[in-house]
Amino acid sequence: MILSRRRFLHQSVLASASLLAAPAVLRQGAFAADDPxxxxxxxxxxxxxxxxxxxxxxxxxxxxxxxxxxxxxxxxxxxxxxxxxxxxxxxxxxxxxxxxxxxxxxxxxxxxxxxxxxxxxxxxxxxxxxxxxxxxxxxxxxxxxxxxxxxTPAQTVEKLVPFAMGKSGKKAYIIAADYNYGQITAKWMTKYVKDNGGDVLSIDFFPLDVTNFGPTISKIQAAKPDLVLSALVGGNHTAFYRQWTSAGMKGQIPIASTTFGLVNEPSTLDAAESENILGAYGYFExxxxxxxxxxxxxxxxxxxxxxxxxxxxxxxxxxxxxxxxxxxxxxxxxxxxxxxxxxxxxxxxxxxxxxxxxxxxxxxxxNAFLAEVKSTKWSVLESYPDxxxxxxxxxxxxxxxxxxxxxxxxxx
Amino acid sequence: MDIYVILLLDVINGASSLFLICLGLAIIFGMMKIINLAHGEFIMLGAYATVISANNGVNIWIAMLVVAPLFVGLVGLVIERCLIRFLYGRLVDSMLATWGLSLLIIGIVTTIFGNTIQGVPTPLGGFSIGAYRSSYYTLFLLLMAVLMMAAIYVVMRYTRLGLIARATMQNPGMANTLGVNPSTVYMGTFAAGAAVTGLAGGLLAPVSGITPVMGGAYVAKAFITVVGGGAAILSGTLSSASLFGALNQVGAYLTTPVFGEVIVFTAAIILIRLLPQGISGRFFKGNL
Incomplete structure (x- = not known):
């Protein structure tokens, strides 16, 4: 075949035009019904x-x-x-x-x-x-x-606080992480403690990088509450439960928490450190x-x-x-x-x-559930439907x- | 009355744990002027070494006092040979390199052990003073701080090793002409600093929540304390650790933990303003 200049130009224009159009045409096909x-x-x-x-x-x-x-x-x-x-x-x-x-x-x-x-x-x-x-x-x-x-707090904290107060007593001491979750949760805890006829002795907030809870543990001992409510968050704050136990406070004052056990605290802390801590969530494993x-x-x-x-x-x-x-x-x-x-x-x-x-x-x-740590596992005590x-x-x-x-x- | 005893114990606890945390950094920073931003990760490695070996059946005391410093000392040795030895005298570069190193260590530990909280139970029990309870572990930390202090003092002051180390830090060129190889001395000093830091990590393991990112909670405080203490390793670190530890604990007790931290940082700023060379630059000049 003799390729004239005109014919060559003609064909190459066609070829490049179809090449250029190809993605769009193929794309059209890709929008078919089985596209994810x-x-x-x-x-x-x-x-x-x-x-x-x-x-x-x-x-x-x-x-x-x-x-x-x-x-x-x-x-x-x-x-x-x-x-x-x-x-x-x-x-x-x-x-x-x-x-x-x-x-x-x-x-x-x-x-x-x-x-x-x-x-x-x-x-x-x-x-x-x-x-x-x-x-x-x-x-x-x-x-x-x-x-x-x-x-949200009305679904869990509302159940947790009266249950814990019924078990131990009316005077509560609140410790919480120092950002919006902890601040707001502490407010809810205060509300439910008061609604149930109790007293909040003190509320302490902790920045997320606090690792030494010695002074707080002394303060809690001086205030003599019936119950500690905790909304501590993160790895550094699990040190609280360790230091609490090593000071011999475990078993003296019970702890209820809105955050404990959300990750894997019960299984990584020693049994003695986590035993009998109360928690309430929408689900437990x-x-x-x-x-x-x-x-x-x-x-x-x-x-x-x-x-x-x-x-x-x-x-x-x-x-x-x-x-x-x-x-x-x-x-x-x-x-x-x-x-x-x-x-x-x-x-x-x-x-x-x-x-x-x-x-x-x-x-x-x-549904909401309330549970207590028993030998490093949650044991579900109460369930509240709908x-x-x-x-x-x-x-x-x-x-x-x-x-x-x-x-x-x-x-x- | 009892509450004052308890408060005193809190202060002892704060000061001795701060001293243990800072000592390794003081050795590395004070003697070699390497700003080791991976200091927190050395603490974390010590804690992990303790937890992993204790959970695999090693006696908790051996895990804390032998495994942790040995392991982190070895890690320090390798890091010095592969990275730090190229950076002596290059302050900013050493900061960048050790910061990258800290990210690397966090990444490796996360990959191996996962991003979950690890731990060992606290050994020793509690005791009561009147209506209050405290832990024997607090006293043990004090004992360890005193022992470390004594050990470093004796090594630096009375042994040939200490003499060589001090000479090299003062004038590496002169030490070199007298037949000392500064490179070896630096290597040993860095490994020793790492080992001391590992020991601190091991000692803190039973009272902390251990995660790959735990180092971040310690590194800033450690630097402030070391800088506030000044050039003298022992007297400087001891005085600033006691000062900041006490301020933090008493402040946290009288106000809230948030203000406890604020008070420490404010005090550190004032201290550096008044004593730019640190406490030991003014009061313990020429001491160890």
């Missing part, structure tokens, strides 16, 4: 919070795998886009933008500390990405784009129901080295399923359609029992004010 639905995940898998974040990611992946094995959502498989936020708030902001703008995910599950939640929540509001926060926290978030599936047992078994089978499976992991698992139920009911991935479906009183039977989303607050009505998020409900009504996007500080 993207689920964003922001959890700390390294740094100070990794022991909390790692089981949450295991639980999230388990839920996604199960949904995929059952045929996916709307006939499409789910795919997790996970970012390790490294216990660093800056990473949260950066990856939140990435999930919203670059990955364009359908929903984001994640955030551990209240600080991290408040760092990413405005981003997801702005870019209209549905957000699930699956962690117990101080309550008060009121945002139609956000669902909080963990417990030791829970004796078939759903809970099979949940624990599945995670442990996939990851034998997993740390304690606490409320954080259970609520994450339930959060993913609640979202999936919402999508199923809405029949689409459209954000508003899913939110409306989730607001229709949707519920899911998870490892902790029945979890129901509350329309007015976007929090959950769920506890309402009454604290948030007292300040937040998304039916009346659907445009609300703030976190209320609940005045006590």
């Amino acid at each position: 639905v993207l689920v964003g995940s922001l959890h700390d898998q390294s740094g100070a919070l990794a022991a909390s974040g790692v089981p949450m990611v295991y639980a999230l992946n388990l839920a996604i795998d199960e949904i995929n094995a059952a045929g996916g959502l709307l006939g499409r498989p789910l795919k997790v886009i996970h970012y390790d936020t490294q216990s660093n708030i800056q990473m949260y902001s950066q990856y939140a933008q990435q999930l919203a703008l670059k990955d364009k995910v359908a929903v984001v599950h994640g955030g551990i500390t209240s600080a991290s939640r408040e760092a990413v929540r405005p981003t997801f509001d702005r870019f209209k990405v549905l957000y699930f926060y699956n962690v117990l926290y101080e309550g008060g978030v009121c945002d139609r784009n956000t669902f909080c599936t963990g417990t 030791e829970l004796d129901t078939p759903a809970s047992k099979s949940f624990v078994e599945k995670i442990k089978k996939a990851h034998p080295d997993t740390p304690y499976i606490s409320e954080l992991a259970a609520a994450t698992y339930e959060g993913v399923y609640l979202w999936a139920e919402g999508v199923k009911k809405a029949g689409s991935l459209d954000r508003m359609a899913v939110i409306e479906a989730l607001e229709s009183g949707l519920s899911y039977e998870g490892p902790s029992g029945k979890v129901t989303l509350d329309k007015a607050t976007h929090h959950t009505t769920r 506890v309402l998020p009454a604290d948030t409900a007292s300040v937040c009504d998304l039916v009346k004010n659907p445009r609300d996007v703030k976190q209320y500080v609940i005045n006590l």
